[in-house]
Amino acid sequence: MQVPFTDLKMQNDLIKEEAISSITNIIENSSFILGKAVSDFEEAFAKAHDSKHCIAVSSGTDANHLALWAHGISHGDEVIMPANTFIATAWGATLCGATPVFADCHPESYNLDPVKIENMITEKTKAIIAVHLYGQTADMDALKDISDRHNILLIEDAAQAHLAEYKGKKAGSLSSVASFSFYPGKNLGAFGEGGAVTTNDDELSRKIRMLRDHGSEKKYHHEYYGHNYRMEGIQGAVLNLKLDHLDKWTEKRRAAADKYRKLLKDIELIKLPLEMEYGKHVYHLFVIQYSERDKLQNFLNSCEISTGLHYPVPLHLQKCFADLNYKASYFPVTEKLASDCLSLPMFPDITDDQIEFVCDKIKHFIKG
Numbered sequence: 001m002q003v004p005f006t007d008l009k010m011q012n013d014l015i016k017e018e019a020i021s022s023i024t025n026i027i028e029n030s031s032f033i034l035g036k037a038v039s040d041f042e043e044a045f046a047k048a049h050d051s052k053h054c055i056a057v058s059s060g061t062d063a064n065h066l067a068l069w070a071h072g073i074s075h076g077d078e079v080i081m082p083a084n085t086f087i088a089t090a091w092g093a094t095l096c097g098a099t100p101v102f103a104d105c106h107p108e109s110y111n112l113d114p115v116k117i118e119n120m121i122t123e124k125t126k127a128i129i130a131v132h133l134y135g136q137t138a139d140m141d142a143l144k145d146i147s148d149r150h151n152i153l154l155i156e157d158a159a160q161a162h163l164a165e166y167k168g169k170k171a172g173s174l175s176s177v178a179s180f181s182f183y184p185g186k187n188l189g190a191f192g193e194g195g196a197v198t199t200n201d202d203e204l205s206r207k208i209r210m211l212r213d214h215g216s217e218k219k220y221h222h223e224y225y226g227h228n229y230r231m232e233g234i235q236g237a238v239l240n241l242k243l244d245h246l247d248k249w250t251e252k253r254r255a256a257a258d259k260y261r262k263l264l265k266d267i268e269l270i271k272l273p274l275e276m277e278y279g280k281h282v283y284h285l286f287v288i289q290y291s292e293r294d295k296l297q298n299f300l301n302s303c304e305i306s307t308g309l310h311y312p313v314p315l316h317l318q319k320c321f322a323d324l325n326y327k328a329s330y331f332p333v334t335e336k337l338a339s340d341c342l343s344l345p346m347f348p349d350i351t352d353d354q355i356e357f358v359c360d361k362i363k364h365f366i367k368g
């Protein structure tokens with residue numbers, strides 16, 4: 001049996017007919033950039049994420065940039081973020097000219113550990129980015145307490161956390177501004193690149209809308225320095241169709257995670273992901289830890305089971321950040337995760353048979 005790491009075919013097929021008709025419509029109207037398809041999606045996505053505003057943009061990376069840029073973060077500023085994340089979290093800061101400051105993650109949530117960031121705050125610190133990694137929200141109350149006391153900005157990178165919850169509230173509504181990605185492999189994926197920013201702040205929303213479109217609200221009148229970070233009409237149309245299915249797809253991911261958990265719970269050498277009591281995990285990834293990760297991954301590969309590593313090199317040890325002078329050993333939880341993590345196949349349409357096959361092979365490997 002072959003088990004891919006992720007498989008979008010079933011969900012693409014499900015919306016294909018409707019997508020073709022929406023795309024035909026866009027071609028006929030030549031509404032290729034923004035337009036009604038995008039504004040309809042913005043409205044629906046904001047609503048689904050308990051947010052007053054959604055600004056659809058060209059990628060999650062661009063959304064990260066806009067979130068900080070709109071707050072005037074710039075040269076000389078420091079932005080605290082987890083070392084355990086995808087590199088695009090850091091680009092938000094570097095694109096503003098700011099310096100990323102990395103921190104270790106919590107041993108159970110794998111997200112920014114509030115206990116470890118307070119002593120990193122300096123007079124240059126302007127923002128904290130809470131990444132809701134793997135589909136689980138960070139401990140937002142604890143982070144908010146710190147950001148409030150030091151009067152610094154708290155934002156969310158929710159690229160992996162569509163419909164995830166913290167104490168009953170949706171990711172994207174838990175801070176001043178949040179970014180989402182619609183990269184095809186994310187829980188909600190476009191037919192190409194896409195991203196969004198959500199916020200409850202009217203003024204901020206207006207500004208981000210302008211920054212996305214050359215700093216202007218009225219054509220050829222430019223209030224701010226800007227950029228072209230607009231979403232394409234086709235992506236808005238596809239995302240809106242997929243959004244209708246996202247609740248169901250999320251529940252299927254959660255059911256797949258439960259099944260993995262049941263089948264793997266007796267293997268002591270494997271550390272399973274924990275769903276924190278404060279939230280609802282949407283399992284963008286199902287990440288286990290095992291000390292001989294590489295051997296296990298090779299074995300699974302030989303059984304035609306594809307797995308992933310999220311992430312094998314933490315940000316503080318990336319070559320591009322060598323000048324920031326971080327050393328291996330600085331962030332023990334993150335570094336252990338980098339060497340032991342293994343992401344098992346996870347997508348809404350994964351079958352029980354596929355999950356059983358993966359777990360059987362893991363047990364076979366570990367029990368020898």
Ligand SMILES: *Cc1c(COP(=O)(O)O)cnc(C)c1O
Pocket residue numbers: 059060061062064085086088089131157159160180181182183194195
């Ligand atoms: C995917 C991802 C991004 C970037 O999104 P793109 O749409 O690929 O630019 C940012 N942050 C995290 C945590 C991600 O997983």
